[in-house]
Amino acid sequence: MTGLRLGPLLRYVDQDTATVWLETERPCEAEVHCEGSSAGGSARTWQVAGHHYALVTVVGLEPGSETPYRVTLDGRQVWPEPGSPYPPSTIRTLPPPEADPRETEPLRIAFGSCRWAARPAGARHDPVGPDALDALAQQALTGGSRPDVLLLLGDQVYADETSEPVRARLARRRDLSEPPWGQVADYEEYTELYDESWLDPEVRWLLSTVPSCMIFDDHDVIDDWNTSEAWQREMRATPWWRARILGGLASYWVYQHLGNLSPAELAEDPLFTAVRRAEDGAALLHEFAERADADPATVRWSYRRDFGRVRLVMIDTRAARVLPERERRMVDDEEMDWLHEQVLDGGPGAVDHLLLGTSLPWLLPPAVHGLETWNAALCAGVRGARWARFGEKLRQRADLEHWAAFPRSFQALTELIQRVASDQEAPASVSVLSGDVHHAYVTEPRFDDLKVAGGGRRSRVVQLTCSPIHNSIPAFMRAGFRFGWSRAGRWLGRAMPRHVSAEAPPFRWRRTGGPWFGNMLMTLTLHGRDATYALDRARPATSAPDGTPRSALERVFDGRLSSAEPAVEDG
Template sequence: MVRACRPRAVSVWLVTRAPARIDLEINQHDGPVVATGSRDTIQLGAFMHVAVVTAVPTEAPLQSATTYTYSLKFHDLSTGATLDFAAAVDDLAGLCYPPFNLPSFVLPADKVEDLGIVYGSCRKSHGEGRDALAGLDDMLAQGTADPRARPQQLLLLGDQIYADDVSDALAVVIDQVSRDLCGTVEQLPVKYREDDLRVGNRGRLAKKHGFTSSYARNHLFFLREYMVMYLMVWSPVLWPETLPTLAECHRIAGGKKREKFEKQRTQVALLQAGLAQVRRALANIASYMMFDDHEITDDWYLNREWTQRTAADPMARQVLTNGLIAYAFCQGWGNQPEDFEQGPQWALLEGSSKWVAADYPSEQQKPLQDLVGIPPANERLHNLDRDPAKSCRWDYRVYGPAHEIWMLDTRTWRGFPGKRGTDIPDLLGGHGWSQLGERARAESEIVLVVAPTNVIDLPHTAWASRIVAKLTSVYDSDYGDSWEAQTEAFERLLGNLAANVYQEGGQQALAILSGDVHYGFCARIHYAGRHPFAAEPAPAGARYETVMAHLTSSSFRNKNSFTELFHTRGYWPPLPWVYAWAGWHKRPKFRHTSWRGRFKAFFQSWRTRNPKAEPPLLNLENLPREVRVDPLPDWRYRIDFLGGHHPSPERLNKPYPELIQTTGRDIVGNNNFGLLRFLWPEIKQNRWIRQELWWYSENGEIAPLTQFEVPLAFGLDEPFPLPKLPQEEEET
């Protein structure tokens, strides 16, 4: 799997059956070797050895708009044998795109208009429908030969695995494969019966020890299981020819249990059928990843109650640690390989290997828990603060010649400001806000901010999630994982993005990428203010003004009947949907021009739970003209939900029936991934971001069947003007 790719370093992630020293060579197309590197694997089981090997240029840095190929050589440290790439892998040709005879990649474009960035999230092994990540292989195969047309980066925004939701058939396979690869069996630090770990029986144990997943019947507990889950969903190599049958999984089963089992088994088989495509795609494009909750467990750190309960439970602490160790080896290491050469990240890799080699001694668990940032037990938590010098940081940045990507960790730095344990969290709290503290480089023309959970959600689903959370349980709704659910943190995020992203103030644009919600859509945020919340004020006489394209692609594979309804119906009521808000650091005063104004002012819509304690925000959509507000807002913004369109038939290589339908036009509820392109002339007023959502047509092929264009214009060319108070409207 190709991971971080930069002009001075290219990294490849892989897993071997034997300890090995791996040599990596980078060639310019089929030409000379231009970069080399080697690395020894790290052992995590008797037959599981992991490495991220990095090659550095022999002379000049690698260039954009150039296709590079790579090859690997394996020196078996146990036997002394040496294998070349073709001998070591089962099907080298199956990893390559014509016309190349080796896997290939390209570096990010040196011009924004040539950037191609793929992103997506949420890939459940037994999700419904075809796997959109397998469809990425079809897209890459169409344009691999042209380095300028070929996408350069793949961003996986969370839920790369579903550790808490595993089908019975796959659970049996994972158990057997993980025992074969890892040998020694890890023990849990609590009393349990072996029957508690049988397929379909783990839900009771998971619930007893603090987990809240509704589908925990096969929850992964052990490190070997977490590791093998990644291997199973990224490659076909370890899969059996035939999945286990119902009789092989359960002693007695019938009726609804049989029906559910067979349905999920069929869905897993469909995933398996596309894994050769997934493997090839991941071997040919640089990938960067960030976790959401399902890499560890559902509702991970959702609120203070959940966090304190699991922090005090020995089994929960071990399971959370196992999930984060697996994340470090399978995702985090490849994101920033240099960070894992020393410090807490290297200590985690080395310590985990020693823990496994020593047969999982309990006395070695506490240092690993500290390294991954498991909160202290039996403490009332206000923030998930920890010492970055003594524990791993998972947030990072990716730099290209003209762009940069900010990968935010919104799970392990949360704040819990509410009085009740189930109150909605701040997705960043305390030291976590330092992720936004450093401004972008001067040469970066566009910044992509990755927030794995949505900053804003569709109006009707946000409303429904809020109702579900109030009427049932906060654990039955994802409302607490949405930025807009927590007023102060939401305002602080927007203020930081408006004031602190770019070196220069003035009019700027950026993109927010998110996933999690299992459908794709597009929105636009226009933010302006002389003193944004929780940010430094603009210089005298100036103000910050930023257009943010909020782009969502989800899911790779987790559609359901609700997302299909969104796909069919779109927005209801139809567009336009607009939010218009103004904010103050201190609550403003109302003046009234009539008794009607006094009456109407009493019923104005304040967004905050308590406007006197939090930044007061006033809804400007229906503010009566008889009402005057003093002083003018410190900041204001407008959020527009944008409709999409189907591409014209001539843009595609063949006709698709969806092009003459309205389904999937404004909201994509089918399995999908996004491709970002940029229309980027020198004049800022004429710039646009285009999001293509690729999903499967009813003819069985994947294509960019939905497109959104987000204008980045300001001023007179602004298609969505900033909201104004009635008194400002009268002055103009």
């Protein structure tokens, strides 16, 4: 008899198909049974480093339906758990393609990034506050609304900032006074992070009933992962880095990446096929992770999901980087070509709303953007070797590694967005969804010279940044981000690039909401060509009857996306 160790996580969902990910205690046959329906699916578990996993494809679902499901292992029900106080987990499918948008429910997509499952040991941060993901679960459990899709935009786990309970388990394996100390060392220790993050009862239920899309950021591996060629060279020289990066990439593939893919993509994935057939897939994943780290162009972590006429293209901004200074790019040329193909597939008129998911913001406060542009030029050597060394030290200490720190990639992404937004059949909105920076804000570019073919109205372009889900930010950084949007900050952002003769961006952008601080989630609501967004912040609420503290979400801001000018101006 085997039990369920982790999951189930509902991952991919379309009109009639879904995938459910889970980890079991032993090898077994995993089945998903849909109540009151012939829909369902089964899969044999596969093994990696002694751990057993299944990714079950559920077929035969009705479009536009909501179907409760249960999970059995070798015929024994393990989900819902006996005596569970939570409602049944359900699979909510997309409406059929021919459905009239006026007769279908809006699509609600919640997103955010940066979630500590528990406070790290020895953290010297401000009070962390309640977990926004837990608050969302509480809201759904008490009859409130729940999103149709959850986008987790990076730092789902913190390999370099572990809690006291995790460190206690690591200490049973090795001496924590030796590198990498209290950080995770390898694949086995990564499994501890996912256990801690996904076994919280309310969050576990939420992830079992709301489909999720994920992408990594730096802390999924280590702070400032792939900041620069110099950083990478220093890390590769340490005796413990190789096991960390291989464990990080392999565990991400198992726990996060596979669920981002459609059943058709999984069927065509030779690595997934090979791992399922192997007695233990650890060696195959080890080889794969080595190749992915040594030659990032051979692996694609980015992916695309279509939700009817809403298209999400999730961009890998960590592993796909080109780091030599003279060639420095956020994504390599092949990846950028792929991004163009996915965004433009079927023409801009193929979708009503285009969503670009990126863990790192495209548009920063102007002072920060100018600082990163200036720093990138210094590191490239435009002011000589001495300035270059100073620039590299500053880059690593101040985390200067967003899109602005890769000027060629910033320009390429901007040009792609402009191309889509100016098409005669442009989508109603183009939204760049990001996190990372431990606060939330809304900003819009001013493409004053953007001409629309045929005289139509261009897309509303907006960046929606939401972070953290559960973390904190020091007071001095809050002040710094506020200054970054100020008049003086804008002036500084324009002045610094002149010191290195760097080109200023060919457009400006304005903040139309924020900055907001706290633990938050943002939700996009899309219906036909209409779109709204809302920001909710977690706050403490009453305790459960057993004394367990509860949290709730409170509305902070609402906005509407349309072709009209925004109602909220710079504050």
